[in-house]
Structure formats: C-alpha cells, structure tokens
Amino acid sequence: MRLIAIVFFVQAAFVWPAWALTARQQFYRAENAAAALKKNTRHQKYRDKWLACIEKYRKVYRLDPSGPWAAAGLYNAGLLYLDLAKRSYLTTDRQEAVDLFQRVIQRFPKSRYTPKSKAQLAKLNKPVASSRPSPAKGKFKTANAVYKRLMNSPAKQKYRDQWEKAIDRFQDAYRADEKGPFAAESLYRMAELYKGLSEVSKRKSDGDRATDIFRQVTDQFAGSAYAQKADAQLSDEKGTASTAKTDAGDPLAGIIAGSQSASDSVSEEAALLPNGLVTVKGLRFWSNPSYTRIVIDADQETRFSHRLLKKDPSIKKPQRLYIDLNKSRLGKDIQKFVPINDELLSDARAGQYSQETVRIVVDIKSFKTYKIFSLKNPFRIVLDVWGLETEKSVAQESQPALRQRTGKLPPGAIARQLALGVQRIVIDPGHGGKDYGAPGYLKGVHEKDVVLQIAKRLARKVESDLNCDVVLTRTTDRYLTLEERTAIANTQNADLFISIHTNAIRDKRAYGIETFFLNLATDDDAIMVAARENATSAKNISDLESILNDLMQNAKISESSRLAAMVQREMCQHLKKSYSHIRNKGVKQAPFYVLLGAQMPALLVETSFISNPRECKRLTNAKYQEKLCDGIVRGIRKYIRETSPTAFMKPSAHPVENG
Incomplete structure (x- = not known):
C-alpha cells in the first residue's frame, strides 16, 4: 500500500494541473497539439480537431491578456483558422483569422507578431500575381473529366471515395485561383457533388456541407450565373423555387x-x-x-x-x-x-x-x-x-x-454649460419583477426591493449634488432583461453606467462591500458572483470570457477600473465614520452580462451582503442607504474632478437666462 502511495505521489509531482498552467505552458501545449494535427491527415478532415487546437491557442491569451505570450496565442490561432478556411471554404473561418490578426495589431502594437499579422492581412487582400499561366484551367479540366466519369457511372456513385475524388479535384482547381474564371464553377460543382453524396450516404453532414458551399458561391460570386444557380439550389431545399425566381441572385x-x-x-x-x-x-x-x-x-x-x-x-x-x-x-x-x-x-x-x-x-x-x-x-x-x-x-x-x-x-443642462465630461448617468437597480434576486437573511427581504430603494436615493443625490441628468432603468418593480439594461445606457448616451446589487453567499458570516468592472474573471469568488448575477452557471463564465475577447476594444476598461476604485474607496471610508464592521473587499473584475457592450465607464456595486444578519438589517435601514449613496456620490465626484478639473467651479459670468 505504501509503495502505491509513493508511486502516486511521484506521478502527481510531474503532472501540472490544468488550472495551474501559465500562459507559457499553455502555449507549448497548443504548439504540441497543432504539430500533432498537421501530421495527422485523417484528423485534418474533422472541423472539431481544428477548433480544439485553436481554442488552446486562444486560452493562452485568456490566461494572461497583457502578458508576453498573448500576442503569440492570438496570431497562431489566426494561422490555424486560415488553414481551416482552405478546407472548409467558409468565409466565416477566413473572417475569424482576419479578426484575430487585427486584434494582435490593435492590442499589441509593439509585439513582433504585429508585423507578421499585417503581412498576413496584406496577403489576404492582395491578388496572386504570376508571370506563369494559372494552373487553374488545367486542374479544372481534370476535375471536369473526373466529374463526368462519375456522373456516367451508377456503379461508381455507390462509393464515397469516388465522390470525394471528384470533390478534391474541383477543390484543387478552386485553390489554384480563388478569383479566377474557373473559381465560381469549381466551388459550385463541389457543392453539387456534396449534395449528390448526401443522397447516397444519407448523412446530414454532407447535405450541410453542400448548403454551406452554395451559400459561399452566392456570397463570393454575387451576380454571377453560378450564384444564381446556387441560389436556386438553396431555394429548392426550402421548397420556394418560385420565390427565388422573383429575386434571382439574392440568397x-x-x-x-x-x-x-x-x-x-x-x-x-x-x-x-x-x-x-x-x-x-x-x-x-x-x-x-x-x-x-x-x-x-x-x-x-x-x-x-x-x-x-x-x-x-x-x-x-x-x-x-x-x-x-x-x-x-x-x-x-x-x-x-x-x-x-x-x-x-x-x-x-x-x-x-x-x-x-x-x-x-x-x-x-x-x-x-x-x-x-x-x-x-x-x-x-x-x-x-x-x-x-x-x-x-x-x-x-x-x-x-x-x-x-x-x-x-x-440639472443636466447646467452640466452641459460647464462642459463636464459626465453629463448623464444611468443607474440600474438590479433584478425586478419575477426576478427577486438574492433572498435576505430577514424573512420577506429581497434584493430587488432593496436595490430599487438605494437606486432611487442615489438618483436624487446625483441630481442635487452633481447636477447631472439621471436615468433609472426601472422605477417600479418590473422585470428587465440584462441586455436591455445595457441598451438603455447606450441609447441614452450615458456617460456613466452604475448597476446596484446586493451580495449573497451560503456562508452567513460573509460580509463586506465590493465593486466590479467588466473584464476577465480574476478569482473563483468573482466567478461565483458573476454566475449569480448572470443567472447562469460558473461553467458558462468561460463562454462569456471568449465573448469578452471580441468586445475588449469597445469596453472602457481602464476608465471603468478607475471609477470603480474611487467609488469603492469613498463608499467604505464614508460608512466607517458611522458604522463598525465595514469590510472593504476591494475592486474586482468579472464578466457580467449587464455590463456587456456598455459604451461608457460602467461598474456593478455589490453594496453589502443581504445574506449576512447584520448587513441585511442595515440594507433595509434608510439611514444606512443614505450613507451608502453619499459614499457612491463622493466617488463619482472625485472621478469627475479628475477627468474634468474645472467641472465644479462656480461660473463667474452672469447667470444664464432662461429666455
């Protein structure tokens, strides 16, 4: 038994757990996976094998978005998408590669992978020039001969390899000159062959591949005769050929x-x-x-x-x-x-x-x-x-x-006259209606009611103390989806977005105040808070993080971080003047649905733990809510002063007439 234990310990010592991988280790893991895929021609036929390798490279970036290996991860993921696009013929795969190269250029301008990414983009946009005649014509002629032999032989049509042989020949012709005179027909014939193969094999995947390539023809060669033929094929699939004739060429x-x-x-x-x-x-x-x-x-x-x-x-x-x-x-x-x-x-x-x-x-x-x-x-x-x-x-x-x-x-008009950087603030009371939020320690207390009270108090103070316009996403007990709240902030041209919540956990002893801004999660606690506020599972947070990678360029990450730090600090310091046991849990980052896509500095305030006996009583108390809001306003004021130093200076000119 002791020997078994020793063997297990030795093995464990040499296995680095997946959760403890560094970005560098993950990069080498991705390199090994990509090398194995390039050697295995059988695996190269399966899309999921490519996507698995791509995900390994993308994880390098997620492990350390600002680290020295992040650009390498994104660049190599882009290269794999390019290789995949050559096999799938999907513009979406090609576009994924373009997006990744562009992200490298935008986020890592000094990286050695930036010129490489620019070269790849230039290559994608530059037509292939050659003094030699294009081999596409000869390859197309060969493909056409194989195609005719297959169509004239019912015996050959019984075997999958014969269909794939013809598909491969047209694939070679298309690759030889993707914008040449034989490209559209080669692509169309490939789709036609996949459709014929699906009727023999009864495999849905073959039919789906045919549909994808027909759509590729309509997209890449819009207006051509083969685009119209492909559109007719797609219309036949859905039984609306007569409609297709009305709008020929429109997929x-x-x-x-x-x-x-x-x-x-x-x-x-x-x-x-x-x-x-x-x-x-x-x-x-x-x-x-x-x-x-x-x-x-x-x-x-x-x-x-x-x-x-x-x-x-x-x-x-x-x-x-x-x-x-x-x-x-x-x-x-x-x-x-x-x-x-x-x-x-x-x-x-x-x-x-x-x-x-x-x-x-x-x-x-x-x-x-x-x-x-x-x-x-x-x-x-x-x-x-x-x-x-x-x-x-x-x-x-x-x-x-x-x-x-x-x-x-x-009030907001005064702010505009003073040319403030912050003129309108959207305050979002979390939950509402059928969404009760977290239950309180005290019977009958629910997060949705408490945060609405706090949000209304905060709105009044922001208007009176900061002279800013305020928009509340809800003023009554009504249900709003998370994406609707962000949309309200964006369509109202808000300068700040503040979502008010209360924290909760099974451990009733947990207490404190913390403020979040949108970014990749930094610890397990942050993941659990995001999972609860998103009404999703912790497992799905990884999906959201991949979404965040695409939205980073639009999010005001640094400004949100600065605003969150000021609000958190002022809130806690102000409460400590009147209350004991005020715990500053700090500023954290996590992926929240409600902040996703916000076009202004945005934060989510977990005001206190509604699951804690002491803090639940405080949250239902008007005086505590007032002090809490005073602290948030102080933080916003400090942020405005830093962004616009003259914001709160009294105008020395004559009063503005209402005329």
Whole structure:
C-alpha cells in the first residue's frame, strides 16, 4: 500500500494541473497539439480537431491578456483558422483569422507578431500575381473529366471515395485561383457533388456541407450565373423555387417575398418539423442615431452563424446582415417584420429559411462596426451595431433634455454649460419583477426591493449634488432583461453606467462591500458572483470570457477600473465614520452580462451582503442607504474632478437666462 502511495505521489509531482498552467505552458501545449494535427491527415478532415487546437491557442491569451505570450496565442490561432478556411471554404473561418490578426495589431502594437499579422492581412487582400499561366484551367479540366466519369457511372456513385475524388479535384482547381474564371464553377460543382453524396450516404453532414458551399458561391460570386444557380439550389431545399425566381441572385429572397407566403410556408412545414427543435420566440431592439442593439430570443441554446452581404444595386438590395439559427423553427406569435428606421438600420425580418433553419435578416443603411454574441438562461443572440456619431445626432439626442415644458433648465443642462465630461448617468437597480434576486437573511427581504430603494436615493443625490441628468432603468418593480439594461445606457448616451446589487453567499458570516468592472474573471469568488448575477452557471463564465475577447476594444476598461476604485474607496471610508464592521473587499473584475457592450465607464456595486444578519438589517435601514449613496456620490465626484478639473467651479459670468 505504501509503495502505491509513493508511486502516486511521484506521478502527481510531474503532472501540472490544468488550472495551474501559465500562459507559457499553455502555449507549448497548443504548439504540441497543432504539430500533432498537421501530421495527422485523417484528423485534418474533422472541423472539431481544428477548433480544439485553436481554442488552446486562444486560452493562452485568456490566461494572461497583457502578458508576453498573448500576442503569440492570438496570431497562431489566426494561422490555424486560415488553414481551416482552405478546407472548409467558409468565409466565416477566413473572417475569424482576419479578426484575430487585427486584434494582435490593435492590442499589441509593439509585439513582433504585429508585423507578421499585417503581412498576413496584406496577403489576404492582395491578388496572386504570376508571370506563369494559372494552373487553374488545367486542374479544372481534370476535375471536369473526373466529374463526368462519375456522373456516367451508377456503379461508381455507390462509393464515397469516388465522390470525394471528384470533390478534391474541383477543390484543387478552386485553390489554384480563388478569383479566377474557373473559381465560381469549381466551388459550385463541389457543392453539387456534396449534395449528390448526401443522397447516397444519407448523412446530414454532407447535405450541410453542400448548403454551406452554395451559400459561399452566392456570397463570393454575387451576380454571377453560378450564384444564381446556387441560389436556386438553396431555394429548392426550402421548397420556394418560385420565390427565388422573383429575386434571382439574392440568397435572402426566400424569406422576404411577402408576409403571406412566409406565413403559409411556416404553417405547412409545422406538422413536418421534428421534435426537439429550438423555437425562435421574438425580436427586440433599442436604438439611437449612433447605436442599435437587436436581440433574438429563443427557448433553447442552438448553434448559429452569420454573414455580412455587400450592397447589390443591380437587384436593388441594400447591404444586409443575416443570422442563421440551426435546428430552429419560428414561434407562432413572432413578429416577422420589425421596422427600425434609425440612422443605421432599416428593419429586421425573420423567416423559416429551411425546415430546420430560421434566418434573421437586417437591412443596413450605414455602420462603423458590429458584434454578435449569445447569452444564456434563456438563450438569446445579441447584435450590437455602432455608427459614426455625427454632430447632428449628438444635437438631436441632447436637445430634448435641455429644456423641460416648465421652461426651467433641468440639472443636466447646467452640466452641459460647464462642459463636464459626465453629463448623464444611468443607474440600474438590479433584478425586478419575477426576478427577486438574492433572498435576505430577514424573512420577506429581497434584493430587488432593496436595490430599487438605494437606486432611487442615489438618483436624487446625483441630481442635487452633481447636477447631472439621471436615468433609472426601472422605477417600479418590473422585470428587465440584462441586455436591455445595457441598451438603455447606450441609447441614452450615458456617460456613466452604475448597476446596484446586493451580495449573497451560503456562508452567513460573509460580509463586506465590493465593486466590479467588466473584464476577465480574476478569482473563483468573482466567478461565483458573476454566475449569480448572470443567472447562469460558473461553467458558462468561460463562454462569456471568449465573448469578452471580441468586445475588449469597445469596453472602457481602464476608465471603468478607475471609477470603480474611487467609488469603492469613498463608499467604505464614508460608512466607517458611522458604522463598525465595514469590510472593504476591494475592486474586482468579472464578466457580467449587464455590463456587456456598455459604451461608457460602467461598474456593478455589490453594496453589502443581504445574506449576512447584520448587513441585511442595515440594507433595509434608510439611514444606512443614505450613507451608502453619499459614499457612491463622493466617488463619482472625485472621478469627475479628475477627468474634468474645472467641472465644479462656480461660473463667474452672469447667470444664464432662461429666455
């Protein structure tokens, strides 16, 4: 027995646990996995093998986002996506590589991987030039011969390797010149062969591959004869060939021909849809002239893909973005057409693209950038679109607040006259309605009620003491989704966003105050707090962290950190003047849904532990709430003074007339 124990101890000593890996160790682990994949031609045929290697490189970055190995992890993940794109022919894989290279350039300008990333981007955008004739013509001729032999031989059509042989030949022709005269037809023939193979093999994966490549043809070679043929194939799959003829060349035509035909096709298919499909339940949006958020609600989690299509004047189609939800069907009561008509988007439309695919189409007027990510419990897909903020849009947004009907200037108008950096603050009382939040130690006390009381007190103090506009995300006991709260802050052009919560844990002895800002989680406690406030599991936090990697460039991380530090310090110091046992748990970072996508410095304040006997009594006390809010206001004031030193100086000029 002792010998076994010794052997186990020795083995354990040489196994480095996964949770203790450094970024450097993770990088070498990723290198080994990538090397093994490149040697194994059989594994290279499977997408999940590539994605597993890519994830290992991306984890290098997540382990230490500012460390010396972060850029190497992102760059090598981009290279793998490029290799994958050569096999999958999906523009989404190619775009993932582009995004990763761009992120290296933006986040690590002094890294040795930045010039490498720029070289890769230049190579992707530069057409291949050669003095020699392109080999594509010869490869296409060979592929065509193999294709004809297969089509003329029912015996050969029984064997998978014969189909794959023809597919590989067209693949070689396409790769030889991806923008040449044979590229569109080569790609189309590949899709056609996968479709034929699916009818023989009965494998859904073959049919899905055919669909993906047909879509690739419509996207990459829009307006060509083969794009129209591919569109017809896609229309045949969903049984709407007549609709496709009306809008030839438009891969979205099947779901936008008219509400009557769309609803008829859905009702006819409803009886045929198998059990277990995800139901798409609705479309919601919030907007202002420079920002729009669209949310797609579904009753279960499902995979989705998206693609941005260029404007096509020849068929009078604007620039469009579409999102496909796999294994999905439209809900009976969903609003299929949602007019938006802001400065960025015209509308959003939902349709049953195929028996098991729902497609959401967004018509675009203009935009600067966009991001798409999903949230859980319940599952929803969030599309954020940002535009270039013009002087006109700023004036339109600010004008209504400058003068109320009474003729008096609201508090925020004074702030604008003083040219403050902070003019409008959105305060978000957490939870509400059916979402009670954490239960209090005292019977009948719930987080949703306590934080609403605190938020209202804080709003009054911010208006009176700081002369800023205040917007409360809710003023009554009503339910708001987490993404709706952030959207309110963005569409209100808020300068600060403060979400008010109370902390809770099973251990009733835990107490203290802590403030969070949006970033990758730093410790297990922060992960658990984020999991509770997100109403999700700790396991899903890793999914959210991967989303954060894509949103870092938009988040005001450093400003949020500075604001959080000032609020936390002033809050605790002010409370200590009147109360004992005030524990400063410090400033922490974690991925919170409610802060995701915020375009201003944003923080989440865990005011005290509602699960602690002493702090629960304090949280229900008006005096404690007042002192707590005084501390938060002091922190905001200090932040404003640092960002705008003249903010609170009294104007020496004559008073402003209301005229």
